[in-house]
Amino acid sequence: MNDQRMINLTVNGKPYQLPEIPGEMLADLLRYRLKLTGTKVACGEAECGACTVLLNEEPVLSCSYPAAKADGANILTIEGLSDIHSTPTADGGLIPLHPLQESFIEYGAVQCGFCIPGQIMTSYALLKRKPDPSEEEIKYALKDTLCRCAGYPTIIHAIQAAAKTLQTGQPISAPAIEPSDRAGRVVGTVQPRPDAVAKVTGKAIYTDDIQFENMLHARVKRAGIPSGILRKLNIEKAQKLPGVAAVLTAEDIPGEHYHGLVIPDWPIMIGIGEQIRTVGDALAIVAAETRQIATQALDLIEVEIEPLPVIDHPIKAIQENAPRIHKNGNLLKHIKVRKGNVEEGFAQADVVLEHTYHTPMHDHAFMEPECSIARPTPEGRMEIYVGSQIPYSDRNQVARALGVPQEQVRIIGQLIGGGFGGKEDIAGQIHAALLAKATGRPVKLLFDRQESLIVHPKRHATQIRVKIGAKKDGTLTAVETELFGDTGAYASLGEKVMTRATTHSSGPYEVPHVKADCYATYTNNPPAGAFRGFGVMQSAFAIESMMDTLAETLNINPVELRKKNALRVGSVTNTGQLLRESVGLMECIEKVEAEMNRLSGGDPFTPKPVAAAPHLVRAWGFAVAYKNTGLGGGAPDKAGAEVELRRDGTFQVRSSSAELGQGLPTVLQLIAAEELNQTPRQIDVLLMDTDLTPDGGPTTASRQTFVTGNAVRHAARALRQLLTSELAERYDVPPQEIRFIEGLAQVNGKRVSLSHLAEQMIESGRKPLASYTYWAPATRPLGEGGDMHFAFSFAAQAAEVEVNTQTGEVKVLRMIIANDVGTAINPLGLRGQIEGGAIMGIGHALTENFLVEQGRVITDRLARYRMPSITFTPEIIPIVVEHPVSEGPFGAKGVGEIVLIPTIPAITNAIYHAVGVRFDRIPVDQEKILLALKEKTTTA
């Protein structure tokens, strides 16, 4: 048939006529043909709402809406929204953004930004139908528009604020977010993100939004079998498929055949005769003219695998005759913590309790699937466009695989649509580079959601036994823990993660006698690595569940028990570290306790049936946590940054540290602005480019505010001194009479514009630039005592749940969350972290379970891996506690992980208080609640 059919449609008011492409979805037409890349594809399975556009005024999911079906339709995308309405300002002006866009910015609803176009378009459709929506109506409308940064409470408030503006014509009302008690001129004040406007207008560019001329599309042939030997691989048919440019196998790798963040044990591709260790192992890679052709080519690759037994559990892995997953055996690391003598401690105890807890794998489920583009440059270098948490490590690993010096590779970091630890390892960077090198053309390798779920490292599944001894008055005498951590097929950061799990396994308590043993083992499951909380989430669930059981056994209030043992200044941790300052745990506990007592009428832990519906029972639960800031354990922890005064009189801050949505650009901007006495908008922040930005180290371990923050602070100071001495010399005035104000220097009463100063310096051959490499205070390895970490964050949380005793369903109604963050440098970003951490914690407690059966992934679709939607949003009452660290920038320490850690046990403890069912594994299973309740009624 030769009838080329045409699609006629109007997009953002413009008419288009385009030839129909078989199988094309509307999102692809918008993104790749019309270059309207504001519409995002996060799942491709009609599950997450990121691709929402308005079609004839109704929100639809463009990722699964046939483009041909849109014939004759009128479509509105995020790019068209600001033409419809603008936002009034207090001084009678107009912001050229729709009130929803402006309110999302002002309320801090924008974090990684990947879901934001979908959130705003869905909200826009809601406000057209319901100009003044209630919270319930917002939750109903946004039920399937997921956000993993999960600033859901803020999204709700932003929508309500925009609704008000649309109705009254008044400016957006300010969000109820307090500045830091320790605020400086700009540090600690509420400031919008520098990238927020781009993110709410669809102009923000993520890797898959980039298209190069002549670009090929890559796909990866994966093993699909968790354990075996690759016997045959025939790529001939795939090579012959028209449109295929290259098919590569392990033989074609010019350099190193393995990658890995700590141990290079992860094969780039499996060669003939080599071992397959997990379903996601790569066997061959294809580059073709289109993604469809590349996909078709995968099916033409013939594979023969001799299956081997599957080791699917850490305990099976370390049995004596277990088959070896790696040549050195299956034990990645035995990690030990020793303090005092636990036998003595248990002998002193009046009560000794012991129990074993289990946590499953979790997926980061960042909204943006992994994407890498490799582009060979005419000079023979390789550029990699990618959203990565560790650009310099990517550079190193890509260069090794290509067999070239690392200067030959440039990582050009793009905006990251969420990471949470899941974008630290290599995903498609090396594969794209190999194909680009082989073909001499740019190559894009985009994971679909299924591939993302199967391939990238997960949170470690653990089994944790806790034995605890205490005096009658609640004083802890000993804690012994034994942990098994499943690091899956490859090491990734497994050793580090499980070390953190082990050192935190006796909780934020001063315990005289501690013994902890952890066995981190390889299995044939998907690899496990970094994930927000980094092992501490798992051990906190175990110890905080045990602390509640202990409180009950001793008949002590659970909050009192924690107060009695809480770490404070002067305490010595289980690794032998004397805490000299910045231990805000008691204040967190006391503040949460006061609020919880106020809200519950003084007896938070007593079950309370709902008056009109007595089958619904409510109660509160409580938990605490601590988490290290920085790498610790003797690892050199440094970050480089530079600050430059540019010809236009603005400054640029540069570091390779990564922004995953957590708000680092704001933090660095505020720190530099404070030091240079500028307004934040005078400071531009450039991140994640290995040619242009100094190495900021990995974005992990809640370290960037502290480490890169300090680097920027020192670099900005150095630049200020440089500029001061330049002016002092030039105008012959003493340095102390020179002041900087926005865009200007004041020299002895005279004003010199900074752009003029920059020009003068550049002309005389001096760069108005200062660099600084900040080395965090040295730490000591585990086992040596002393400072294992240079700072810890602390938290207490209380959760109120409602359990439906007829169905076992659980809802979290309210959460009180106190975090000791040192200093809240960026209160708006902090709010996002607090809300997002709590909601991720709710997901971990109630819904998320990455299921693997015999090494095969069951939850290989977003529809199956259930992260919390907006309907799970409780009322969140945040409390910021500030016990500064003297070495931290303005006293700050990390916060990215602590926000999540106590949430899970706070919820499971609350369930216990409500209905008397204690969970020793997550997620909480509503069926189990019900069965336990039924058993109770039968026995009663």
Add this chain to the structure above:
Amino acid sequence: MNIWQKYVIPRTVEEAIHFLTSAPGSARPIGGGTDLLLEIQQGHHQPVHTLVDVTRIPDLLRLEVAGERLFIGAAVPVKIITESPLVRHHATAVAEACGLIGGPQVRNTATLGGNVAHALPAADGMISLFAFDAQVEIAGPDGRRLQSIQSLFKGPGQSALNLNSEIIVGFYLPLRKAGQSSAFSRVMRPQGVALPILNMAVWMERDEQAIQDIHIAIGPSGPVPFRATQVERELIGKAPDVIALQRAKEAIHHSIQFRSSAMRASAAYRHHLSEVLLEEVIGKAWQRAFELEAV
């Protein structure tokens, strides 16, 4: 492989049948496509040569009172059904069920025709139609016919329709009379593989004292959906008091074999929930029967 080669948008039922029967390869009618497209994409359904989009055929977009019956076109988006005052009045359970299908965006494209043609044993919309003994209008190469909804299922995911040549035009439901009402509810299990684990629809006619007639549909209660007639029998002629409900619950246990499905729910849990849902939907319908508002 592309999900489809050809996408056609007929304007009449006859044109649609012609596209289906004359396609050079496999052909399927498509409504919102929210199930079918994903199944093809994920390899659970063979790619289709020709997709015949039925959502612009005026006959399938009708939502109206037709004589003594309510007609719901097979291609009406379920969001329209949820919000339709006609449906809310005459077939409250259908409106409630349609409000729970997919998410808000999906409901703008999903259709009842697709929900029924997909033939899953627990589809919310389909179960609600079951409680009304809906009659289904089907068009094929030999013309149109009416068939009871019960006769449309061969097995899980297997429709008795010939989707290579037939389409669903719409559904006929009885109009609501005084003393009649309906209700729908379901329970989800959000842990792990998140899916609804049980749903239930009820249609009822009552007088001051007792239930005169009742239809109950529970999904999933077997490979194909069916009405829980033994449970219904325990309730007819009785007020839904504790004793009658207890008998009805026992009848569920005697007459329905719930399945345990790995990672979803055990049979025991489904049994328990069926009792909870039974009380809920019967309670609601009993109340509603005397709250007959004007349309």
